[in-house]
Amino acid sequence: MTKSIFHIDVGSTVTEARALAIEGGRIVQLERVSCPTPPPASKDERTLGLGEVLDVIGSRMSEDKSSYENEGVMVTLSAGGEPKAVCAGVVKGISGESAKRAALLAGATVTDLVCVDDGRQDFERISDLRRQDVSVAVMAGGVDEEIMESGTHQILNIARVLAKGLPKKGWSDDRIPLVYAGSQEAREEVARILGDIEIIWADNVRAKLEEEHLASARDAVVGSFSENVRSDPKFQGLGKLGLPEVFPSGYAAGLAFEGLYEETGENVLGLSLDGDAVQVFSGIKGVFTRTVTPVAKVNPNKVAKWLPHPQMAENLGDFIGNLVLRPHVLPTTWNELSVFLAVWKEAIREGIAEHKATAIELRGVHRQRQVGETFQVEVSGGDTLLKMPTLRRIVVTGVLSRVLSREAVLSLVMDGAQVAGGVGVYLDTCNALQVAGLLPSGSANILESLLPLAVLVAPGEDRDRVGAGWASARLDGTYEQLPVSMGEITLVPIANGSAVEITLDPSRQEDLGEGPGRKTVRDLPPGFSRIYVDGRPRPQLRTLERISPREIIGWYRNLGVFPEQVLSGWERGRGQ
């Protein structure tokens, strides 16, 4: 008898219940039921549909009782951006960013970052903090030793601000708990200043300036969320499920990306596309980062660059506004779909830019300078870890990845993430990532549970290699040069979905992860049915300058996102 798991995800726009089974290490979906989640603005209970979806899926599974045995219920939650956290540190770029990264890894949305260099006065910080609707605070600052010799440190000033400013829980007169992940030496004094505020002690995220340890603080945030969420009247429906632990969705997916990195040892990027935000996950050189970028942040002028017809830009602001107001609403016509894709491409671009700014080498690290660097004026640290050519995999998950056609998802990844080098794109068709993240390590093969979508090969900034013998692939045992055409996306089919070996030969300046100018080989497992070779000039895509609607239509034609009659209609000038 196969064991099945119920997974319930209370998302920001949709509540989904799934019955899943693990077959040969692979997570497969048996049944799925969904219902809308009430919007956060209404302040209504957001777990309204839990009982319904659980009853329906339970009755469907009980019809097939002979073959499946239910082993447990997993619950993940991200409705309304929960858990919401405020972070505090001493210096914004050092402990402040570390506290923020820890909260983000725990699946939280960070609403404010209080630091001594945030440009506010204490009364403004206190006023801002007390008006926040958050469920936890994360505080960091100071290394572990010899910071309190003078008897004072900025961390104590930050603790005083938090002591006065931490808001009450939305449903009681108690103040929100604080996760303290700062200097060990300052603990006693901080505890005295914070008085009766509940403190959850975690290891110092920056015990030494050269190191960052986020796991303990992350787990403390998750623990606090799981303990408190059931008391929140907004989530009282969780009581219908019995007593399974509730985890933040972003945390569960983040654990799966960690597992995937450990399983393969290769750099991975994750994009979660839900109704109102883009979540970006990365596992690069053993460093895991998660960021959340709301769709509301997109710049309409940049979105307009992705439209296949200039007339569509006329009411673009209203379209984006309505999409932000009602993120669950889907496009119903081809024109709406093209604007919808343009908004999401720009949202992914924004999300990747924010992720690049967050997934960085540590700041504040003392670096020994070499003689040759004497006259170089460079700030140590702060370089991004996310360099597209070093990526091996991109996994797309979230509600939109399951609603849109596969060609549309590929178009979002190619234009939004602007891939360079050679990567395999995978689709999470049944929310397997969140389940895999919560399963005991090794009980499911994460890569096997994902759907291989396509291989993307792009010279990126390496313009010298456009049109040259930059990439070759071994398909069916024979080597084949991949056609890199300037400004074009070319499709190369893979017969029978066999394994592919791609060899990339960059120019002397380009680094594909093996060092500048070094040839690199990418082995991709069986399952992919196509390779897309993207020869579009990167400076043009990066700056979005000199991109014409004709080119956008051409790229959609290359990918097969829209039917020919729609594309030719746009070419003939029918944009409404």
Added chain:
Amino acid sequence: MTLYALNEPRVARNTPIVRLRAFGSIGEPQVDVGSEVTWDTLAGTYASRRRLRQVRVESSGEGFSATVLVQEGQKVKRGEVLAYYSYFFGLGYTEYTAPCDGEVVALIPSIGSIAIKEAPVSLYCRLPGIVEKTDEARGVWVRTYGNLVKASVGAGYGRAGVLSMKAKTPSDKLSARDFTADDAGKVIVAGRSVSKEVLEACLRFRVSGIIAGSVSRGLFEWYSDLAGSLDWDEFLARYWARDAKNRDLEPSPSEIVPALVVTEGYGDSPMGGEAFALLAESEGNPVYIDGGGNGSDEPAVVIPLNGGAVAKEAEKPVCRLGELGLGDRVSVLGLTTAVKEGTVVEILPELKLENDLLLPGAKVATETGETLLVPVSNILLRDRG
């Protein structure tokens, strides 16, 4: 296959309503929990965000060159002369006045600065009812009873005024010429959508609030920024009209800009029929309009009944989840089209949309005779069939 849709009431009649009268910053409630309040009860006072205002006068680096007329600890009124500087044998003359009511807390001769601590800002209840809760960081929650029109978006703060139906149908559009000084202090129902000229006319004639079906997003962002930043001096310079009296009576910062409440969303859509009908019934009555500024609540219009006293049998409007069935009355939401009302005529577990998306949905017959294929995600349930 079972399809679910949300039943989120946008209009509610005879219902208990709790509204937060939000402080702009940390403040001090002036009412007790459980006490009865009316339209003009002082709910509390709060410190302005810019608590300390600096007035820079002429200085030599060692002392004031200007003649300073105030001293530390002195209370000053907005517009009061703080210092003057006479130069070029008395031919040049500059006067420095207080930018706000407050107290002089510091005179710093070396940099020529007069620091004034702003007097606290008053916040009035603007609706009758009972105080349910107070919080010095957030404000005062007032429980009242009446009819409620929920909005999609809003700008500005909580205001009160007599409801005036300038639009005769939900699709009417007003122009700036429809407004006069007689509209001061009123809450205007503007019908379909508002233009920049209409909003500026409302500002000039000191209207309390405007209710419209839709607004373009660019205009809304301009108005939101204005509502957050316009102070009385700038208002007088840019918008004060001679017809509007009481130039010297400075209102509190939250009552300079009319509250804007939009019922449907962005674009150019008519106001929902249900909301328009409820507002039309209440013409001539005092109402509370809240644009949702200062993080108060979602934007809405409240028409208090019974002087805000809650009837015992009244039920609070809550969002419910319903199973979609044949004959159900629904609202169809769109990204580029106005909200349409209709009836479900067929449930489609696998609906192929015009754009090839394959989703569960329904066939909906609208009041205008159209038949729409709608994904379930775009449907809001109104009444059961």
